[in-house]
Structures are given as structure tokens and as C-alpha cells.
Amino acid sequence: MVKGRKMPVGHHEHCDKCHNVHCQVPVQISISCVVIKCRKNCGATLHMCKQEEHRHLCPNETVPCLNASYGCPLTMQRHRLAKHLEACPASVVCCSQEWNRWPVSEMDRTFYRNVSENLQSEPDLDVAMALQDQEQLFRSIQMKDIFPELMMEEVAAGVKGPAEEATLSLECAQYAENGCTRMENKELSQEERDALATSRDVESIENYSSWEKIFAKEKEGCKQTVKNLNKKEEKGEEKQTQASSNSQGETRDSHLNQDSTAAAAAAAAAPSTEGVTGLAPWQDGVLERLGKEAHIGEYNMYLVHNGTMLINFGQLAACTPREKDFVYGNLEPIEVKTIRSFNVPTSYRAKRSHLKDPTRKTKTAHQCVDTADLGVSIEDLPACDEVSATLLCSLEKEMKGHLISESVGIDGLYVDMGTQTYNFPSAPFETDASLADVIAARPRGLYVHVEAEPVTRRHNKTSSAFSYMCGHFFRRDEYRSHFRNVHSDIQASLSGWLQQRCPLAYLGCTFAQTRLHPAGQRATIKFCPNISSFVLQPLVPSSLCEDTKTSAQRNGLHNLDLLARLPLEILQHIAGYLDSFALSQLSQVSHLMRDVCATLLQDRGMVSLKWEKKTYSHGGSSWRCRKKVWEFSSLFSSVDRWSFSDAPSMSDHLKTCAFYQRQELTEPVVLACLAEVRGIVGAK
Incomplete structure (x- = not known):
């Protein structure tokens, strides 16, 4: 330590190194101070200058809860923090139990059709839970994701679609029969060619001659460009000849002879050089000339747009490996496996010439199959059911990764173009319509299985529409009871243990009975659709209900609220025996009951923060806590x-x-083996 350094306030040289409880060093300024005991009676003995530091370690110091920033308002001694976290109202846990529920197949519709007819009465536990999951499924399925071609579209004025642009480009191609047509008026633009190439119009695709006309126009354009370049060269040479004739008159005849000779040579060479000066894919040396004249970006774009033609005309080597590219011997065919099929491609050819040789290419024809081939009018065709078709398409996308009408690669070389049309009575659909919006006016029906299965690791649950999560929030000390009773005891035992169905349910019988009930409680299990969870419903004797009705008829409606006449202390004592679900329902009865239940929020409720997004004038945004939400x-x-x-x-x-x-x-x-036994006995 450097001598003469100023000591900080409250800093003592001896106290920094002293850990002796029975320290007897006399008090000296800037060296030591008096030894005291903790004022919170924790039993610690320390120098007075360390009192502020001890407050951060004292177990009897009153501190806020560790979850104070998450909404807990309680303060307590430090040694009680760990015990408090088990019942902290801000220590909230979300139940992440998940399960799958799949659509019903056509072969199992008998039971579910009979169940759907009796949905007016109180459904069974498994049916009630399946209906709740089905409602969530219908809200999550967007019609625009399944049937984008059946959505309402607003066509803007003055905007042409790809089909119209392709039709216009075909008309231009048919009009340009030869190279004499004026190219500046009827030449196709790159956008029109792209539209023609990507058009799905059958007539446009079948008209193969239009492509030949487009290529002929490009070839004639290249020839015309070569002629124009030759004319410019001739004019330049004539100007040079005239300038030289003015300066050197005595050699005019010789220059004229040379000019005529050069013009004749250029005219003779023009037909032979038109194939080596243009930039068309069929001209020799086009890549070498383009690499010298064009920028690297333009060179790459030229390869992207004209790669196939360059390969067909022999200007560019294909990417298929050849035998000389390998150092381990001859090239052998390798099995091509795709992500979808994992099958060996039936269209694979081991020889390289079979892939790109035009003479060996199999002739193909576009064949269109339509419902008109059936000879039935559109009005007589049966309409599709929106629910069945939508669930089928969603299941196809879930299991195979694509829609029914989506193009799918069958192997590494060929692609199947699948097309599926639907006739829905409610089509076209709104832009943001879900399946629940489409069938909102229909009576309820059950379209998913009543049996749920657990989510396995082999199932991609992140993007699945048929996976469901509990998602309820509980205090940390309540989560154990919820998971054991709801998911382990009730939900996992609905199929034959807690609830038993008739063995002939597969034939359509809807009979079911409850085999188990809570021991020591006069209550039954019910499914509450308002909170999407199971609850306990007490069994109230019918005599009490009859006495209540008789009393109401005798004394009037004002005597019904007899509970509100009790003192507040009695109401608080009664509410202390209720569970969290009962308190949440009681708080919605009246303002008085809400105030009574509010006194139990810190002990029985839970708190969470409600956030809102705030946008500033400069365009930035941030999230801030708007308020604290208390609930049961x-x-x-x-x-x-x-x-x-x-x-x-x-x-x-x-x-x-x-x-x-x-x-x-x-x-x-006669039994099957009885005749053999009789024959053996007779032989003996």
C-alpha cells in the first residue's frame, strides 16, 4: 500500500482483514472501529463499518420476493425466500402436455354419425373433449392454405394476368411468319417469353410451332444485326477513302481498286461470318465472344436463361459426369433416392447419351381428363363436403408433406403434375375464412376420433394441425395435482377404464357409463368447454333443489341471495374452503363475491404481466408492462x-x-376334425 493514500469514508485498514468475533483491538480513527452485533438478531458479530455490507447477507433482513419484477408484491425475510417460491403467485407454470387427434375415416362413420345426432344433450367425457379439440382444429385451418384457387379475388382494372400475356405473345409469334416482318413492332419481350414459358394453358403448350417461330425471329434478327454491322464497316471505309483521296490525288485509282476489292471480299464473307459474330445460342463461339465483351454478371445471366439451348447446340457441356472425370475406373449407375419416395427412379438411364440426345427422346403428348368425360352436367354432380375434403387435404399434407393437387417428384428425374378439383356449395371463400367460419351455420358434428394418442418423437408437432396442447397456467404448487388428476387419471383412462363404452360401439352404439368416481367426495367428473378442462361437479341432493324452488316461489326473488346477507368474515371463511376453479366461478357471481374472492388472491391466486407494444413518432417501438393481471x-x-x-x-x-x-x-x-377321428377309429 502506498503511504499517504487517502482512505475512503468508512474504510478501516484493520476491519478489512479482521474476522475475529472476539476482536479486542482498540478503536482508532481510520484503523479500526467498534465490534457490534446484528440488529436483526441473526447472531452475527461484526465491525460497525461492515454493517451496510452485512445487510446484503443477513438472513433476517426484509427483502422483496425474487419474482418482484414479475408481479409478486410480497416482502419477507431472506431465509424464507426459498420456501415462498413454492407458493409464489408470480411463479406460474404452463402445462405442456400434448396429444394427437386424427380425423375419422370413411369406414368408421357409423358411430360418429350417431353421436352427432345426440349432441343436443350433455355429451360424454371423451366426446366433449373431442368436440373441443375439433373446434380448435377448425379455427386453425385456413381455407386459403388448402384451396387457394377457390378464394375470392379482386381483379384490378388495367392489369393483365399471365394467361392474357401468354395469349398476346402467341398472337405476336403467329403473325411473325418470316424474317421480313418488322422486328421493331412485333418482337416479343423477355417478360412475354417468360409468361409463355410458365403458362399452364393447354393450347399454349400444345402449339409447339410458336416456339420455332420465336427462334426463327431471333435468328433473323441476328442476321439483320450482322448485315447492319457490315454496312457500318463499309461506310467507315468509304469515308477513309474519301479523306485519303483529298490528300493524295495521285493514288486515287489504286485506292478505288482496293476499296472495290475490300467491298467484294466483305460481301462474299458476310454469309459465312454471320454465325460467328452474333450472340445467339446456336452460333459458334458465342461464349468466348460474350466472355470478352460482356460483364461477368451479364455472362452469368446469359447462362441461366439459355443454358438448356447451349447444351442442345453443343456450346456448353452438360453437368452430367463423364467417365474421364473419374479416376477410379468406369462410371457406374448409382441409385437415386429422393426425400419423398426413396425409390430407384424407373426413368434412370445409365448412358449419358440417353439423357440429352434429342433423337432418343420419347415422344410425349398432353392428355387432359375432365369430369365432362363422364357425360354428366355440372349441376347433377354431387357437391363435396367442406369438412371431409378439408380434413382429407390437411391430413395429406400432414402425412406426406404436400397437398393432393400439388406437383410431386416421383423420382430424381420425373415429376407428377397432380390436379384435383372440388365442387363446394359455399365456394368461393372469403380471404381470411377458416373452416369454422365456413360451417358456422351448420349443426354440430363430430369428425375427429374420440380416442387421443400421445405425441411421439417421430411426429413433427411444430407444424401439425392435429396436435393439441393443454396450455393452462397454474401456480407451481398446483401443477403436480393438475397433471396427476387431469392427464394421468382422467384423460389417459377415458378409453375403457374411467369411462366404459359398449363393446358394439363400432357398429354405432353410443352407450357409455362411468366406472370410477373420487373417493370420499360426492362429486362427478365433468368437462367444462368454457375453460377446456375437466372439473369436479358436486352431487347436490334433489331435495335441496326442490326446497330452494319452493322457497323462491313463496318468498320472492329477493330472498334468493341469502348468502350475501352473511357477514364478510363468514363469507371469507367459507371461500377459504373452495378450490381455485370454484373461486374463479364465485368471483363472477356479484360484486360482493368478487371482493370476497379478491382477499384470497395472494394466497390462492396467481399474477402475470400484460404487455403492450408502444410505437414512437420516429418509427421505433418497444414493449412495456401495462398492468398486472390477478386470476385463479x-x-x-x-x-x-x-x-x-x-x-x-x-x-x-x-x-x-x-x-x-x-x-x-x-x-x-359336424366339427372339422370329427370325420378324421371316426375314420381312424373305424380303421382300428
């Missing part, structure tokens, strides 16, 4: 044990089941 979760009372209910056996139902048809055999039937 959807957790019901924890069920530790389940008991069998007093429901009758399923065999009693089978006696009266309409789908149970017995086949009584009265005549004796």
Missing part, C-alpha cells in the same frame, strides 16, 4: 383415491342393446 387457475380439489361406482355391469346393457344380434344355432354341426 382452473385447478379443482385434489383427488388422491378413486373408487368404483355402483354402475351396473355392461352385460346388463348388452341384453337390451339394439346393435346386439344373437345367432342361435339349433341344428347340429
